[in-house]
Amino acid sequence: MAQDQEKTQALGGLSREWQAEPMLGGWYTEEEIDAVVKAIRTSLDPSAGFGFFCDEILEFEQKFAEYIGTKYALSVTSAGTGLDVAVKALDLEPGDEVVVPAMNFRAAPYAVLGAGGKLILCDSDDTLNASPADVEAKLTSRTRAILVTHMNGLSAPMDEYMKIAARHPHPKYGPPKVIGDAARALGGGYKGAKIGKLGWMTVFSLHTMKMMTTLGEGGIITTDDPDLMLRLRALRQWGIAVSEDLEIARGKKGTGDMGWGSNYKLTKIQAAVGLVQLRRLDQMIAPRVALAKKRTEMLSKVPELTLPSVPAHCQPVYYLYNVLVPKKWAGAKRDQLMAMLRKEYGVDTVVANPPVYQTDAYVRRMTVGQSCPKAEELGARLFCPPMHPLMSDSDNEYICNSIAEAVKRLRA
């Protein structure tokens, strides 16, 4: 028997292969399948079709807003397009700056660059979220927004950014807008509210890998600001802000020239599935939280590892579970650990995410001269083992035992 197989079996082995970031973040039931069939059946009538202001989309948006606790929610085709729309709503002028954490997926930096903004990268703290101190250090009289990512399911400190923004008003537009990218953080909590309640607006992903999905792609934006909502609606659909059945259409606001728009709408069939997934969301999140708790108990016996640091007022959803190796293991030895886990134990891991200017050539070209030393350090120490709500306790144990044993071997 191969040496690698022996090791895997000695620790119990995995019941199945887990990708570090599984391609389906939740799961489907017969209810979603029935919802798809029903949505097609109700579209057979030529006067109905997949009509865009159908009950499914309106109900999905209303229920989503209720879940987050905001007045409004607007569905879009993805979090990527949602972020594009969010930054477009700022109406950036040449030279306007938006502060975005460097430790990030490329979506938020791309949204800023795509709208012609100047991308200003900021550093992170040990939670992997944007460091409030560095956000403040990066603000100038040109800053129009602070666009933060709630990394891997943990809320960023929104209150702090909002206080910082208030201290540094833009001369023409007032305090920079605080926008959240919660692509990985749907269902999480912050100071007694859901992530997505605070800030000017928050963008969620409904992509297949996320906490819930609308058939693989989708996104949704939440806000309490009615004027912003009208603008977002216009951006989403050809400059048309209102529809007869919307409460915000009252008062005839948003009926004139609402500027540019395109087509970023979710489909009826996706919304129908979204309604089911949203009802089941908490049920799909709870196992992640339970697995993370057990994982923390098991891995806390490994002195080298720094486990997720969770501020008392946050309820993370553990899209990913962040582990940091010691500073002196940063880079090569962390990579060795990850390779060992993959090859010898069958445990896949991912670094999510190193500073985006290190991984993305376009962002690097657009941010020449900028660097974030703490993000670089964290990016060289981080690895994320697989996490999925359908993972068994024994697979979780196997993953933890493998990590503990691999670290022990590297220690020696």
Ligand SMILES: Cc1ncc(COP(=O)(O)O)c(C=O)c1O
């Ligand atoms: C933090 C973050 N923001 C935005 C996105 C983009 O999401 P979508 O695939 O829905 O466009 C992702 C996708 O992985 C992400 O992780």
